[in-house]
Amino acid sequence: MVETLGIYRRLVGSRIRSQLQYRLSFALTVTGNLLLSGLDFAAILVLFGQVDALGDWTVGEVALLYGISCVSFALTDLAVGQLDQLPRMIREGEFDQILVRPLGSLLQVICADVALRHLGRLTQGAVVLLVAVAYVDVTWTASRIAMLLVAIVAGAAIFAGIWVAFSSIAFWLIDSQEVCNAFTYGGNYTAQYPVNIYGRWLRRLVLFVVPVAFVSYFPALYVLDKPDPLGLPEALQFASPAVALITGAAAWLVWRTAVRRYRSVGS
Amino acid sequence: MARLAHRRSTLPKRGLVIELDGVEKTFTLRVKSGRVRRERREVRAVDGISFRVDPGELIGYVGPNGAGKSTTVKMLTGILVPSAGRISVAGLDPSRQRIKLARRIGVVFGQRVQLWWDLPLRDSFELLRHIYRVPENRWRANFDRFTEVLELGPFLETPVRQLSLGQRMRGELTAAMLHDPEILFLDEPTIGLDVVAKARVREFLAEVNRDQGVTVLLTTHDLADIERLSSRLLIIDHGRVIHDGTIERLIADYGEERTLVVDLQEPAEPLEVDGARVVRVEGPRQWLRFRRDELTAARLAAAVAERAPLVDLTVEEPDIEDVVRRIYAEG
Numbered sequence: 168m169v170e171t172l173g174i175y176r177r178l179v180g181s182r183i184r185s186q187l188q189y190r191l192s193f194a195l196t197v198t199g200n201l202l203l204s205g206l207d208f209a210a211i212l213v214l215f216g217q218v219d220a221l222g223d224w225t226v227g228e229v230a231l232l233y234g235i236s237c238v239s240f241a242l243t244d245l246a247v248g249q250l251d252q253l254p255r256m257i258r259e260g261e262f263d264q265i266l267v268r269p270l271g272s273l274l275q276v277i278c279a280d281v282a283l284r285h286l287g288r289l290t291q292g293a294v295v296l297l298v299a300v301a302y303v304d305v306t307w308t309a310s311r312i313a314m315l316l317v318a319i320v321a322g323a324a325i326f327a328g329i330w331v332a333f334s335s336i337a338f339w340l341i342d343s344q345e346v347c348n349a350f351t352y353g354g355n356y357t358a359q360y361p362v363n364i365y366g367r368w369l370r371r372l373v374l375f376v377v378p379v380a381f382v383s384y385f386p387a388l389y390v391l392d393k394p395d396p397l398g399l400p401e402a403l404q405f406a407s408p409a410v411a412l413i414t415g416a417a418a419w420l421v422w423r424t425a426v427r428r429y430r431s432v433g434s
Numbered sequence: 435m436a437r438l439a440h441r442r443s444t445l446p447k448r449g450l451v452i453e454l455d456g457v458e459k460t461f462t463l464r465v466k467s468g469r470v471r472r473e474r475r476e477v478r479a480v481d482g483i484s485f486r487v488d489p490g491e492l493i494g495y496v497g498p499n500g501a502g503k504s505t506t507v508k509m510l511t512g513i514l515v516p517s518a519g520r521i522s523v524a525g526l527d528p529s530r531q532r533i534k535l536a537r538r539i540g541v542v543f544g545q546r547v548q549l550w551w552d553l554p555l556r557d558s559f560e561l562l563r564h565i566y567r568v569p570e571n572r573w574r575a576n577f578d579r580f581t582e583v584l585e586l587g588p589f590l591e592t593p594v595r596q597l598s599l600g601q602r603m604r605g606e607l608t609a610a611m612l613h614d615p616e617i618l619f620l621d622e623p624t625i626g627l628d629v630v631a632k633a634r635v636r637e638f639l640a641e642v643n644r645d646q647g648v649t650v651l652l653t654t655h656d657l658a659d660i661e662r663l664s665s666r667l668l669i670i671d672h673g674r675v676i677h678d679g680t681i682e683r684l685i686a687d688y689g690e691e692r693t694l695v696v697d698l699q700e701p702a703e704p705l706e707v708d709g710a711r712v713v714r715v716e717g718p719r720q721w722l723r724f725r726r727d728e729l730t731a732a733r734l735a736a737a738v739a740e741r742a743p744l745v746d747l748t749v750e751e752p753d754i755e756d757v758v759r760r761i762y763a764e765g
């Protein structure tokens with residue numbers, strides 16, 4: 168494990184060095200990413216210019232949902248965002264070389280690069296989260312702060328699981344990127360809003376299939392000490408770490424099955 | 435005695451490094467058959483291959499495009515999971531024990547880059563040291579040796595993307611050998627290289643095979659690789675092994691035809707000589723193929739000279755390429 172981390176550090180380190188070589192270009196990309204992801208939040212503000220509450224949630228409360236989801240997702244994106252390159256790696260046969268090295272295949276795909284531009288999203292999410300934390304009417308006890316941190320870590324793990332599982336589709340379908348995006352980036356958008364505003368089917372989806380409700384919605388209910396508009400069991404508010412573990416395990420199984428389906432390319 | 439021999443054959447084969455037993459690989463393709471309808475079609479890339487390799491052998495694995503060469507190598511290295519049959523490499527099941535196997539084999543794909551595109555060669559080698567957990571002193575010794583043998587010195591600090599194909603291939607060979615693999619798999623290692631670079635690659639392979647006892651299995655299009663390198667030749671076509679033996683044996687079995695190339699004074703109709711047939715005409719130059727047991731080159735040359743004024747001539751010995759081409763045609 169320590170050695171694996173060492174290799175991760177080395178692989179990623181060389182990528183970081185090469186990105187930092189061009190400082191201006193780096194600064195511009197990060198800023199661009201920051202502004203781009205800020206647009207999501209602008210949409211929420213525009214929405215609240217018209218209404219006072221969204222399914223019982225005030226603007227500050229939705230900002231909290233947004234902040235948790237955005238920070239979690241940015242962390243995931245930094246760590247495993249390279250999975251977006253998987254279809255290309257498969258199409259061009261680059262995955263062959265991954266399979267002849269004595270390291271886990273998933274680790275190698277993830278380490279192939281690191282997109283530091285996602286630091287922009289991370290910064291923007293963190294700013295919104297801090298503002299929301301200051302804005303909402305909550306007494307910040309240790310347990311609430313702890314829940315917030317747990318939510319972010321568990322949320323990142325849930326997003327990572329979703330990312331791995333849905334990226335694996337690429338082993339069956341070559342043009343699968345859009346399907347995968349629908350669940351990864353789509354999952355992030357969905358988690359930025361309260362789950363109770365969604366219709367029945369979408370609600371079920373984010374509870375059971377792509378469990379992003381556990382990224383922001385349930386932890387936020389606890390933090391805000393808010394009665395669940397859906398009336399679901401209170402225990403679910405503490406379930407995020409367990410859901411993260413289950414999602415991770417399921418994703419790992421999907422990945423293993425998928426890799427055995429790898430067909431390589433001609434030649 | 436007979437009983438003893440029988441018993442011996444049922445003992446587990448010790449020391450075999452590669453063993454394939456009825457290995458198959460089928461791909462399912464979806465072929466359009468109408469506007470929306472798609473038919474599933476099964477393609478057998480490898481159709482029941484069995485062979486065994488002893489430690490220290492150097493094996494040439496040849497076949498036309500699409501014969502299943504690469505697919506076999508990919509199954510042997512754990513990239514592809516076979517559809518049927520059994521594979522053992524260094525005593526391991528490649529697809530199930532991929533990571534364990536990866537430490538003990540070296541792999542070079544002539545048409546892929548395995549080095550890090552943006553990194554200088556030296557950094558790539560350094561990364562590989564960690565990935566393969568090669569002890570520092572072992573790595574240093576190998577690095578120094580291959581740098582010298584393959585003359586990597588002048589471009590060690592150049593990013594891989596700026597290397598020429600020949601330089602890159604030398605880098606790839608080093609990368610595949612730094613962790614002291616027992617078996618080296620190479621898929622088209624000389625493809626696209628110029629004559630000098632090809633020769634260098636061959637020399638290197640011969641050397642690691644001879645001096646370090648590394649078992650080498652290479653696929654190639656270029657039969658000159660095989661002529662220079664390997665004593666054992668496996669020919670595969672339509673996913674099946676159709677020849678397994680030495681090159682001498684192959685030529686003896688199939689290569690009884692020689693070719694006389696004649697340059698006439700001026701272009702002529704294909705010549706008609708008993709016992710020979712014209713296989714190619716290019717302006718005033720004609721190629722006549724004849725069997726060595728029916729005709730001598732001198733007699734044929736004389737017969738040609740009777741029919742048309744002759745400027746020059748050469749005799750081409752059966753080249754392994756022709757032999758293989760004929761085997762494909764017959765197989």
